[in-house]
Amino acid sequence: MEKVKIAQYWGAGCGGCDVALLDIDEKILGVASIADIAFWPIAVDAKLKDVEALPDGGITVTFYNGAVRNSENEHVAKLLRKKSKIMVSFGSCACFGGIPGLANLSNTKEILEHVYKHTFSTVNEEGTIPLTECEVPEGMLELPVLYDQVLTLDDVVDVDYYMPGCPPTVEQINQFLDVVVKHLTEGAPLPPKGTVIASEKTLCDECGRKKTVKAVDRIYLPFEIDIDPEKCMLEQGVICLGPATRAGCGAKCLKANQPCRGCMGPTAAVMDQGGSMLSALASIFKVSDKETQLSEDDIIKMMSQVKDPLGTFYAFTMPKSIIKKRVKEKKKIKEKVVVKQ
Ligand code: SF4
Numbered sequence: 001m002e003k004v005k006i007a008q009y010w011g012a013g014c015g016g017c018d019v020a021l022l023d024i025d026e027k028i029l030g031v032a033s034i035a036d037i038a039f040w041p042i043a044v045d046a047k048l049k050d051v052e053a054l055p056d057g058g059i060t061v062t063f064y065n066g067a068v069r070n071s072e073n074e075h076v077a078k079l080l081r082k083k084s085k086i087m088v089s090f091g092s093c094a095c096f097g098g099i100p101g102l103a104n105l106s107n108t109k110e111i112l113e114h115v116y117k118h119t120f121s122t123v124n125e126e127g128t129i130p131l132t133e134c135e136v137p138e139g140m141l142e143l144p145v146l147y148d149q150v151l152t153l154d155d156v157v158d159v160d161y162y163m164p165g166c167p168p169t170v171e172q173i174n175q176f177l178d179v180v181v182k183h184l185t186e187g188a189p190l191p192p193k194g195t196v197i198a199s200e201k202t203l204c205d206e207c208g209r210k211k212t213v214k215a216v217d218r219i220y221l222p223f224e225i226d227i228d229p230e231k232c233m234l235e236q237g238v239i240c241l242g243p244a245t246r247a248g249c250g251a252k253c254l255k256a257n258q259p260c261r262g263c264m265g266p267t268a269a270v271m272d273q274g275g276s277m278l279s280a281l282a283s284i285f286k287v288s289d290k291e292t293q294l295s296e297d298d299i300i301k302m303m304s305q306v307k308d309p310l311g312t313f314y315a316f317t318m319p320k321s322i323i324k325k326r327v328k329e330k331k332k333i334k335e336k337v338v339v340k341q
């Protein structure tokens with residue numbers, strides 16, 4: 001059998017997804033026996049021109065990790081899409097924007113000014129902000145354009161499969177590689193396009209902690225209480241995104257007695273992970289249309305205990321949420337409303 005070609009690219013992310021692919025241990029040898037690496041910037045010295053020289057569809061599978069943050073990310077995503085039979089959105093940054101997606105709470109100008117002018121990390125007395133083009137004696141230097149909004153991979157190219165997780169687990173990667181290898185060696189069918197390589201259940205189904213439908217009247221940060229390792233975090237007043245999060249990680253954080261931050265993203269039934277979590281939280285506060293045991297003041301007081309609401313409820317999914325990014329409402333001139341008695 002002719003060797004298949006795989007590619008892995010690192011967009012706006014931390015590099016953990018690249019390491020996760022190496023973490024499959026001896027399985028990587030199985031992959032190496034049937035596959036050549038066509039492009040993987042952290043592992044091999046292939047250049048973009050090598051990818052450009054390949055025929056369209058010449059790469060069997062591309063694992064694209066990281067969000068799309070700048071013009072280079074988008075250019076490489078489009079090139080790899082053109083050259084790949086199968087495009088996998090690999091990791092939460094590529095699938096939902098991930099942690100880099102929280103930059104959508106700001107804009108490029110604010111970020112660049114903060115980083116280059118107002119922090120002590122860079123000696124920059126002239127207050128220079130990086131340019132996208134700069135003429136030097138040797139020629140024109142270019143930098144990618146930083147976008148005003150963090151995008152997900154499927155915002156810019158057609159995606160075949162999604163593998164969420166920060167990073168995806170060894171089990172998810174192995175499961176997918178097995179399917180691809182069987183497809184190539186035995187002609188077994190691939191999963192339907194758009195399949196998410198993870199569980200269909202919610203994390204609460206996978207977690208195994210005891211739930212008693214107990215109402216809470218205070219929110220705690222994990223370090224503020226001794227968390228009972230047997231009981232549901234939410235019922236102890238610790239925000240855990242389990243009800244709004246897809247299972248498949250083996251409830252890793254819960255096993256370390258820490259709440260879920262939601263890195264596997266929403267389940268298929270959930271449109272907006274943060275919104276869904278807010279409604280789960282409302283149920284634990286015992287707030288509903290029919291039953292309101294707390295006064296409005298109590299609810300405001302409780303919600304004010306959530307120190308960073310957007311960072312808590314949308315830690316991994318801001319660019320894929322309904323909100324997508326911070327928006328500033330234009331000030332309207334208030335009209336006087338006269339109510340006739
Ligand atoms: S999904 Fe997580 S591990 Fe992967 S690049 Fe993003 S931040 Fe890093």
Ligand code: SF4
Pocket residue numbers: 203204205207208209211231232233234235240241242243254260
């Ligand atoms: S909310 Fe968290 S701790 Fe409670 S059952 Fe769900 S995943 Fe487990």
Ligand code: SF4
Pocket residue numbers: 166203245246249250251252253254259260261262263264265
């Ligand atoms: S418990 Fe939640 S945050 Fe932790 S790995 Fe699983 S999905 Fe991600």
